[in-house]
Amino acid sequence: MRIARFSLDGNVAFGIVHPSAPTEREQSPSDDPVIEIIKGHPFADFERSGKTLPLSAVRLLSPVLPNKVVAVGRNYAEHARELGHEVPDDPVLFFKPSTAVAGPGDPVAYPTYSSEVHHEAELAVVIGRMCHRVPRERAREVILGYTCANDITARDVQRREAQWVRAKGFDSSCPLGPWVETDLDPTSVTIMCTVNGEQRQLGNTSEMVRPIEELIAHISEAMTLLPGDVILTGTPAGVGPLHVGDEVAVTIEGIGTLTNKVIKRD
Numbered sequence: 001m002r003i004a005r006f007s008l009d010g011n012v013a014f015g016i017v018h019p020s021a022p023t024e025r026e027q028s029p030s031d032d033p034v035i036e037i038i039k040g041h042p043f044a045d046f047e048r049s050g051k052t053l054p055l056s057a058v059r060l061l062s063p064v065l066p067n068k069v070v071a072v073g074r075n076y077a078e079h080a081r082e083l084g085h086e087v088p089d090d091p092v093l094f095f096k097p098s099t100a101v102a103g104p105g106d107p108v109a110y111p112t113y114s115s116e117v118h119h120e121a122e123l124a125v126v127i128g129r130m131c132h133r134v135p136r137e138r139a140r141e142v143i144l145g146y147t148c149a150n151d152i153t154a155r156d157v158q159r160r161e162a163q164w165v166r167a168k169g170f171d172s173s174c175p176l177g178p179w180v181e182t183d184l185d186p187t188s189v190t191i192m193c194t195v196n197g198e199q200r201q202l203g204n205t206s207e208m209v210r211p212i213e214e215l216i217a218h219i220s221e222a223m224t225l226l227p228g229d230v231i232l233t234g235t236p237a238g239v240g241p242l243h244v245g246d247e248v249a250v251t252i253e254g255i256g257t258l259t260n261k262v263i264k265r266d
């Protein structure tokens with residue numbers, strides 16, 4: 001199931017994205033994708049309303065509003081090497097603040113204090129329920145689903161500053177979307193990043209040094225995870241620069257494509 005968050009005429013709701021109108025309902029005569037509004041939210045039992053809208057009529061928002069985004073660095077060996085690092089013994093963890101989150105189609109504003117901003121295409125795990133100290137073998141139980149993320153990074157600032165707060169925490173540095181796919185098997189799906197249509201990154205989640213279950217166990221040993229929290233699982237090799245005017249797209253097999261345009265910060 002694909003669960004999106006969207007706005008229409010100033011109202012915000014969650015909905016289920018269908019590739020075409022559910023056949024038994026005949027509410028839409030075309031084969032265009034539709035969104036079926038749900039009553040409530042996806043972190044508890046919810047009801048389908050049966051009411052559908054053309055997907056093109058709504059504005060998709062970031063599929064969740066996380067309390068925190070916990071990100072993992074150097075989780076693909078080839079990417080660690082391209083930046084001149086080894087894979088660390090323990091996962092490198094950092095936060096991206098909730099204010100860094102942007103939705104599909106939202107602009108990414110180039111920070112004023114950087115001249116080297118990079119894309120990092122990543123699989124994002126969306127937590128479905130409050131949890132802490134989750135054993136590896138139960139990690140799947142706390143996952144709502146998966147979405148695409150771009151861990152946008154001011155690389156020059158990351159090299160200069162010990163803490164990555166400014167390098168990875170600026171406004172709009174964490175695009176998420178276009179929706180949460182709840183039925184994905186994330187163990188072996190391709191991750192791709194294109195800039196202006198040109199391929200920059202191509203990897204597979206099977207190359208992760210530490211699998212998702214291990215990351216959830218490791219992170220939740222330290223802190224409680226809340227419904228809607230997001231874990232970024234690291235980026236494959238091929239990171240590179242973004243410039244004002246670029247259109248950057250992250251595509252993950254079985255999920256979809258998250259596209260954002262880089263703009264100059266006002």
Ligand code: MG
Binds near residue numbers: 120
């Ligand atoms: Mg990253």
